Amino acid sequence: MPRRVLLHSHHRTFKVRYPWRTEGIAQALAAAGSEVTILCTADTARWRRRESAHDGVRFVEVPDLLRGRQRSGWDLWSAWHRHTWLRRQHFDLIHCLDTRPAVIHPTLAHLRRAPSPLVIDWADWWGRGGLIEENRPAWYRFAFERLETHYEERYRRHADATTVIARGLAERAVGLGVPRDSIFWLPNGCAPQRIPVVPPATHRAEFGLPADAFVVGFNAADVTIGFSLVLAAFAQAAAALPQAHLLLTGNLPTDARALLARTPHADRVHALGFVATDAYTCALTCADVFLLPFTDRPANRGRWPGRINDYLSTGRPIVTQPFGEMETLLREEPIGLLADDTPSAVAAALTTLACDPLRRAALGRHARHLAETRLSWPELSATLEAAYACAERRRVASK
Template identity: 30%
Template sequence: MSQSNKQNLNILFLNHNSGGAATFRRCYFLGEELVKRSHSVTILTTSKNRKFRNIIKEERDLKVVEFPSLLPGRLRNGVCPWDGLKRLIYLCGKKYDVVHAFDSRPTVLLPAIWCKYFKKIPLVMDWADWWGRGGTISERSSKLYNMTFGHIETFLEERSRGMADQSTVISTLLGERLEKLGYNKENITLLLQGSDIKNIQPQDMFLCRKQIAMDDKHFIVGHLGTLFNQDADLFFESVSKAGKTIKNIKIFLIGRHKLDMGKYRKFQDIIIESGEVKDEMLSEYLGACNILTIPFKASLANHGRWPSKLNDYMSAGRPVISTRVGDIERIFREKGIGLLSEDDPDSFSQAIVKLSLDSEICGEFGLKIRRFAENEISWEKMTDIVENVYNK
């Protein structure tokens, strides 16, 4: 990637998520750090609701261009031909030193191919989710989608990787999958999700509860964001079992969990839902919890990804329990920053009870995990890795 050996780079990020969600945050935080280092960054993404016109938002040398999409619902993100065409039109006459494509949906791949083969710009591809072949698509999508478009998604996910000059992966397992597809190991770089240590800070638990009107007597077991059904089953059963030992135990679902709560009526007495949480209040909601959790079943999708919620937990400096999945198991074991559990209700409930009985180890885990976020997995540290990739 000799073209990128310049002091100041003009970088293009390609993303398919609408509404500033999911992988867009990965792009945005990396972009913020890169512009601090005198690079220019443009992020192409999808508008949450526009159908015809682009929206351009600029802050210093970070530019976000949101493109319209004509398709409804989940199809809006990544597959709309109108979105892809508008991106190509936008790129006409523009020059970049390096292109970083985040994932492999059509609206990302189309401009990536254009820039790589027609404009001769070095291409980096990021892989942040095990999607096909038994991965996330099998857990989030319908059987009809799996049998039709799912095969196309898998084809694009795998076949597109070979055109990248360099690759970043969010998990060790995805790096291994990339190698098995014939990609050169020397060109693969592990790039975990970064932690927002500036906007999410450790807080006093009781002050947080006062701010969000939560009872001080509860023992709060928190979870942030989306839950797959199988993970929710594990989580709710575990907390219910722990409740036989811990008085006033509650599950706190923070943000949008996307569950059909009608399926979990038997747990309704122990569940508290926050609803939508503004970014500026996230520290308080996380800080109100006694412990935070990654209750993942040991599925292929969970082994192959890195949950961004964990970075928020780390920034908040709260004790964390996680099942033994992916890179989390290795990091927790090597760094001693959290408590590991098997992916069954008996083991997970025992882990909850263990932390409930030991405030000293909870405090130690909280300090260690915050320190890890600051020193090893902040967005600044992740940007160091990205710059090294661009300069190879």
């Protein structure tokens, strides 16, 4: 009988379907023969649960009474739906993708009735000092910082094994009493099959970009830390490189329009916003190099920026900062350049790559190779299986 695994996430379906983490884990497990269910928050449904199957993975989407970004694991109605659904299920292992109340309380109630190994993932520094300081308005921080921190930390020792997206979170888990030998570093994985490697000029006409431009790419899904650095660095690089253009996709900060209005060479900045998946893939391939601001902030100590997985898959080099997981990655793998978090340093790195197409191509080839090997989900599944084996051993030992 195949192993039955539940991946329990507070995220909405569209986020779960990103190949970087939850669905990437699910596909890796399914490919190895497991029977995988993802329990997540519906994108918009408020009253009814919905079930479906995609690529051999079962999706169960529960309703939530909140709206938009607030549909993130805090709703009691969502928690109740998860609890009632879980009462009729049995799994050989549960992997919680973080510990928001709508996830952890139904999970623990289920495990009291039907014990099985529990793995808990830690994929962001959510609470005090982390993303709540960067990505939320002041009123939200005042009202919810203590609650967010409580749920981020309180339940870590319930896990039989822990997966962490960043080694900074591993140290934090150890500080909370989680045994070090039960912690497994599991970065986001790449899905290179979704992004073909094509010459940068292939799709540029579709986005109003000159075929012979030097295009700097930047994308953001949720987190926009360092956006001002991107604009300031591009402005300096553009002054020296008349062929330089900046292509922005995805989420931009609320003050982006004002920042762009004050940016020199703004006529060479192309802000697409969120685009459909096919257009997003084509837009990514227009870049010659990607900027990934990753400055020295507590939130970045607990992050692996998901966008880097798409950048690597395009086969383009990256310019980022010597901090956290990005410093470790770029010191281990020749996939780009590290630059201090000043506009002049980042602009110098961009200029270096603009003037050296052979080096740019070599770094890009290695980036794609990394996406196809070490950071592919088939490769990362070995770590996943090691974490699950650890959880099973510890669960047996605790009886």
